[in-house]
Amino acid sequence: MIPHEMTSLDRVLCTLGHNEPDRVPLFLLLTMHGAKEMGLSIPEYFSKAQYVAEGQRRLQEKYNHDCYYAFFYAAIETAAWGGEVVFRENGPPNAGTPFIKSLDQIEGLAPPGVKTSPALSEVLRAIGLLARDADGKVPVIGVVISPFSLPVMQMGFGPYIEMIYRRPDMFAQLMAANEAFCIEWANAQLEAGATAICYFDPVSSPAIIPREIYLETGHPVAMRTLGRINGPTATHLASGIALPVAEDIAGTGTAAIGVSSADNLAAIKEICRGKLTLIGNLNGLEMVNWTRQKVFEVVKAAISAAGAGGGFILSDNHGEIPYQVPEAVLLAISEAVQAYGRYPLKSH
Amino acid sequence: MPQPPPDTVLIEELKDALLSSDEKKASRILSDSENQYKPLAFVEAVIVPVLDHIGQGWANDQYALSQVYMSGRICEDLVDGILPEKSEIRKIRPKMAIALLSDYHSLGSRIVWAVLRASGYHFISYGRIEADELVENIIEDRLEVVLISVLMLPSALQVKDVVHGLRRAGCNAKIVVGGAPFRLDKNLWTEVGADAVGFTASDALSIVQSFTRGKPI
Structure with a gap:
């Protein structure tokens, strides 16, 4: 029998098991909003584990959503490799100029040690603080960039695509280094207290690379990597469409998939039912200008399309909600989930 | 000067070469067409329609961004070979x-x-x-x-x-x-x-x- 009010962790585990919990779980994947809550600049906020942990705690409480999101910013990984991070006032820190400037640098490239990186160590500390605060009631989501997608920041998108097509030998060498790093980084987060790992892999989306090339590249990379991560994973294509590769992704052993706002949620639900939990797919960019009425419309539509039978977590489509999305919209999303997301779902 | 009409046969051949990232085939199509087209005419009648088709195909989820990128890169190299940077027949307007x-x-x-x-x-x-x-x-x-x-x-x-x-x-x-x-x-x-x-x-x-x-x- 399902209890009237589950904890966030119970709710999420129930939906991951493709059963209906008390209501549709909500992941508001907020990163920079924690800085607003703390009254800090973005660089200052991400400089200390305590700030991020407290920011996440306040955001979870304020919006009554169902996870702690231990993601700082994507470029933190390239910082560990010696790359540059460029901070800005009103957006996520970016990876600066790629540090792999020629293919010669890939030969003999050794992955950095996770625990010797000050930036990554700060993330691990934040996860530890969040896990302690969660007390087994709220899932703590760790994040890795997939070995297949990390080169976009390591060497730039164009040179990376050219390498995939023209230099399979160098591609294989870079993947070997990246896989070793990704596995160590994911497992360190799990050891620190993360409940699950979000495996960001936008390059595997058919929007970026054809399925036939993905099956020769990103797919085997994911199979090798996810198989050595000692905990549950969710694959996220960060706004890239997922439908044409959803079954392939299910075969990698991941438990969930981040779905794009450009995907047909009902169609992808049919493919993934009983195999993959869907995470998505509210359009984070449009969210900036949503009215309360619009929020209720889109939340209702998403839940109607994908909520039945569990296996669905309402979230944004990108894995990071833009800094510009106002508090009123986030509060309205939370309210709309309470209004429309109670199981058994009503026919709207 | 009126633009040459699209060459449907060459368009299909070049499209296939570009989507499979086959630079040699793309280059051969260009060299085989040298007697038929002047450089800028080849660009207008073949390359522009193909790149347009591939770009629209990406917008419709038919093709991937990597195919758009590789197609553009291959065509850029082809056109640089027949219309060098300083070529007077390159289009300089609009600035x-x-x-x-x-x-x-x-x-x-x-x-x-x-x-x-x-x-x-x-x-x-x-x-x-x-x-x-x-x-x-x-x-x-x-x-x-x-x-x-x-x-x-x-x-x-x-x-x-x-x-x-x-x-x-x-x-x-x-x-x-x-x-x-x-x-x-x-x-x-x-x-x-x-x-x-x-x-x-x-x-x-x-x-x-x-x-x-x-x-x-």
């Missing part, structure tokens, strides 16, 4: 530039660069640049069209500063924007005051062509 505003992810601007070069255009590339410097450069270079590419929302919002800076200085250069934030939020380009938006590199080409034909955007 334009391409810029990556504030971001570090240059794929989108690189694709647009390749498609425009492969279509025979000459233009300035500012690379990665901040809003203030971009305004100064546009005014100094007396540009008619500026293609601005972004990846992140904060960078997209900076287009507003560029437009205000230009209009304050009495500069009427047309601002054409493109990149992920504009694709995901279809109204964003009007909010930032751009004159046009391109959702694909071939859209950028059509917009530029509309200027040269004297059509409104």
Whole structure:
């Protein structure tokens, strides 16, 4: 029998098991909003584990959503490799100029040690603080960039695509280094207290690379990597469409998939039912200008399309909600989930 | 001069070569056509329609961005071989530039660069640049069209500063924007005051062509 009010962790585990919990779980994947809550600049906020942990705690409480999101910013990984991070006032820190400037640098490239990186160590500390605060009631989501997608920041998108097509030998060498790093980084987060790992892999989306090339590249990379991560994973294509590769992704052993706002949620639900939990797919960019009425419309539509039978977590489509999305919209999303997301779902 | 009609047979052959990233086949198609087409005519009758088809195919989820990128790169190399940088038959109007505003992810601007070069255009590339410097450069270079590419929302919002800076200085250069934030939020380009938006590199080409034909955007 399902209890009237589950904890966030119970709710999420129930939906991951493709059963209906008390209501549709909500992941508001907020990163920079924690800085607003703390009254800090973005660089200052991400400089200390305590700030991020407290920011996440306040955001979870304020919006009554169902996870702690231990993601700082994507470029933190390239910082560990010696790359540059460029901070800005009103957006996520970016990876600066790629540090792999020629293919010669890939030969003999050794992955950095996770625990010797000050930036990554700060993330691990934040996860530890969040896990302690969660007390087994709220899932703590760790994040890795997939070995297949990390080169976009390591060497730039164009040179990376050219390498995939023209230099399979160098591609294989870079993947070997990246896989070793990704596995160590994911497992360190799990050891620190993360409940699950979000495996960001936008390059595997058919929007970026054809399925036939993905099956020769990103797919085997994911199979090798996810198989050595000692905990549950969710694959996220960060706004890239997922439908044409959803079954392939299910075969990698991941438990969930981040779905794009450009995907047909009902169609992808049919493919993934009983195999993959869907995470998505509210359009984070449009969210900036949503009215309360619009929020209720889109939340209702998403839940109607994908909520039945569990296996669905309402979230944004990108894995990071833009800094510009106002508090009123986030509060309205939370309210709309309470209004429309109670199981058994009503026919709207 | 009237444009040559699209050559459907060569278009299909080149499309297949580009989508499978077969540079040798693409090069052979070009060399086999040398007696049939002058360089710029080949560009207009074959390369431009193929790149347009592939770009639209990406917008419709038919092709992947990597195919758009590789197609543009291969065609850029082909066209550079028949229309060198300083060639007098390259199209120098409208006077334009391409810029990556504030971001570090240059794929989108690189694709647009390749498609425009492969279509025979000459233009300035500012690379990665901040809003203030971009305004100064546009005014100094007396540009008619500026293609601005972004990846992140904060960078997209900076287009507003560029437009205000230009209009304050009495500069009427047309601002054409493109990149992920504009694709995901279809109204964003009007909010930032751009004159046009391109959702694909071939859209950028059509917009530029509309200027040269004297059509409104």
